[in-house]
Amino acid sequence: MISRLVGDDGWANVNSGQAIGLLAMVGVLFGWSVIGPVRVARAVDPHERAVILAESLRSRAWTALLAVPAAGVVTFFVSSSDYRVESVMLAVAMAIGGFTPAWFCIGEGNPRALMLFDGVPKLAASALSLPVLLLTGQIFWYPIILVLLTVPAFATHAVMVRRGHDPAGVPARPTRRVLASLVPTAAIDAAGNAYGSTAIPIATVGLPATEASAFASADRVYRIGLLAVIAVGNAFQAWVLDPAASDRRRRHVVAFGALGGLGAVGGVAIAALGPWATAVVFGPAVAAEPLPCLLFGLAFFFISCGTPLIRNLLIPAGRFRLVFTATVISAVVGVTTMLLGSIAGSGTGVALGVALAEAVSVSILLVPAWRQFRADTAQPAVL
Structure with missing residues (x-):
């Protein structure tokens, strides 16, 4: 409306x-x-x-x-x-x-x-x-x-x-x-949102109004999709972290599978259906372009896969410095790419920054999260 x-x-x-x-x-x-x-x-x-x-x-x-x-x-x-x-x-x-x-x-x-x-x-x-x-x-x-x-x-x-x-x-x-x-976790949250929430303002300032609005529609589909990642992540977090759990390994694996599957299905949906969906919902005048939708679909996959690594493994283990470092590096890569895309007048370049940021974050955290998973599941649950 x-x-x-x-x-x-x-x-x-x-x-x-x-x-x-x-x-x-x-x-x-x-x-x-x-x-x-x-x-x-x-x-x-x-x-x-x-x-x-x-x-x-x-x-x-x-x-x-x-x-x-x-x-x-x-x-x-x-x-x-x-x-x-x-x-x-x-x-x-x-x-x-x-x-x-x-x-x-x-x-x-x-x-x-x-x-x-x-x-x-x-x-x-x-x-x-x-x-x-x-x-x-x-x-x-x-x-x-x-x-x-x-x-x-x-x-x-x-x-x-x-x-x-x-x-x-x-x-x-x-x-x-x-x-x-709260400073460590606030810093992580702020750095993560530096590339999560600045894409639209960067695009609005640097792109022509029509292209910026088309980019905003692609970003809006991505943000709506993230509600599913948040919902699934929320649904599993208390269950996985339950101190009385005796099947900790299985709970982690189920959460990984659910969010990984959501990332794959949702990412494909955003890439394939984004231009059509935005034309129907937001109007043809502001419909998203195919290539930004593809990049937002990749970003959706990576952020969905990275959610359980951070929320269920690294943060509960107190690995704030690691998560913060990965988030800052991701933010630098992402925001720099967005700014370059905006300067070039390319909505695709701005979307590339969002996808790169999420990919870099998962790449840095994957191995430490795997080690933390092995350490957590090797210990008996606290009853």
């Missing part, structure tokens, strides 16, 4: 606002999406989980003071004047999404809470926005409705988790210590 309201001139701008907002959301989370599920999965009782949530809320309140305004400012300068207000509002709404309890629900292995407090409000915002956008033709209503529905849901989840746990009696660490402990 939004792609048709803004046309090929505005589609790239709107996607830039959303991409910058998602990067700011990573700043608000400041590593909780990486280490948070692991800590919650390993927590032994509800009180310990309440402490973890309390620490996250306090730290995210501070990081939001910087990340949310920054999202608006950056989007203001990246977007064109015709769609600046709407793009900034989208960026801010996405950034506020950093208060989501999704990572906490994932660590709990609680899909019902994940759907109730994260999925349903977002789906409801989309459903309510459709008629409003049709009637008014103004897309700024979507970020407004999104914030009005998601923030109360986030707050309700926090109240329910903390209920029965006196805030004054919860031995949460000081926020300064919490933020300091």
